[in-house]
Amino acid sequence: MRRVSAQSLIWALAILLPVAALVSMTVGTVNISLADALSAVAGNSVNQQTDTILFDIRLPRILLAIFVGAVLASTGAVMQGLFRNPLADPSLIGVSSGASVGASLMIVTAGGFIQSGALVGLSLVAVGAFVGGFAATLLVYRLATSGIGTSVTTMLLAGIAIGALAGALNSLLSYFSDNDMLRQISLWQMGNLSGASWLKVSIMGAVAIFLMLLFPRESKALNALLLGESEARHLGIDVQRVKRRLIVLTALGVGVSVALAGLVGFVGLIMPHIVRLAIGPDHRWLVPGSALAGATLLVIADSLARIVVIPAELPTGILTALLGAPFFVALLLQQRKDV
């Protein structure tokens, strides 16, 4: 497959993302004209109701989509590099399955809180998800680390084992929950951005920016790691330190994403893959390119989630897979033809 130059892809996405975000401002149960949206963004109030919809509901949601998409896709690119496997996924290190158990546990045990105060309940689920995700990752990492370093193969297997255990715990929790809880659990697992608030946006934004600042330092190391761990060491890379850093950063990024938006699948697996097909595996471009592409995909998917079944809404996670999977299949077919 012929490559696109990395700079031109990043420029194209950097233009596409704000356009998609702006269009996304206008769509939903209430239609707002592009002119109104533009003037509101420029600081001129349109009317009370429109302002409320734009700034209290849609803008935080779009920003959350941007940050979550960027974090999921960039951590996906990083994990694929670290595991030297283009089909790796942030969930491989156990973060998603752990988060899932944490969230379910909170929904089931703290059901009373959720009914008494939605805000408290929501944050409890988020905290549960984050703690669960981080703890699972830590466990996977510890299982795979011995005196001579961390074995990525063992991590992969440990991730599968912890994932299976988490799946069992989740089923157990589902079994003991009532209908209402069951629905909450399954909705949470589908991934949803509808609960966006400015608090969530600021937390997610801070994490996203933190990762975007730190990942570029490791991009050369990731490139070297694609040759193999001992080859990377011979190129002067402190492999163990790089691994530890990237795993902690990924657990943090994915943990917070999952806590705030549930399990939004597909973005972390497929977006880096698509970007790699387009511009090649050089992480100096792949990681920021994936971040932009993931953000754009999630903004588009979330816009569609708001309009396909008006007046209701679909969970965003369903749309990401529905949108991305056929695109990915088309790319694979294209690649097969070229080879």
Place this chain on the structure above:
Amino acid sequence: MTMFADNISLHLSGFDLLRNISLEVEAGAVTAIVGPNGAGKSSLLKVLTGEVTATRGDVYLNQRELTHWPLLDRAQMLAVLPQHTLLNFPFTADEVVGLGRIPHQTGVTKDNQIIAQALDLVDASYLQKRFYTQMSGGEKQRVQLARVLAQIWQPSDHGEQFLVLDEPTSAFDLSHQQLTLDIVRQLAERGVGVLMVVHDLNLAARCADNLVVFDGGVIAAQGKPKDILSEQLIDKVFGVKSIISQHPVTKRPLVIV
């Protein structure tokens, strides 16, 4: 200045892989290791390059313990070409060679120059924009050779440079085998110490200043090829009857089996 293994022993899961090996790899010379499969050649390379820590004994690089060198300084002095590299991401050849410049801060322009020269040296300029994943075995190995050459392209401020090659010619046709030997000799003339494992005794005899014959985790013989290669040695180590003759032109020993 040398790369020096001081009385190395390596035990792994109950097996004695290396027993009391002392080996000096001199800068500006080619050292070749030969020996039957499982004799411990690769284990020795792993210990010498710091991938595996010896059970007993120390490894020195330019008179300082290998593990005491900062990783980056070490990478500027010591480049290692493994037998196989499992790279399954679609880098182009020049990107792969560019990875060899990671330990250096010479800037993009200089790096690109070195990358082009290294590819040219291994007769792989035509691969520059081709994808690594779509190359033949010999092409991949040449690109990897260019990568380690790019890594030690310029002299290092920290000390003499060394290149370790594990069966560099195994995937090569005759002309590229010859090319590799020429490159290795040129490097030695430039002052680089080359250590390589080879299977072809004649190839080793042709280019090595110091030939090390390995057998069962110990050094069976070591010295100039013409001093140590004998029918008895080859029979003892490889269990093969042979005749040692002399190359009519190079006057180097010629092993006929």
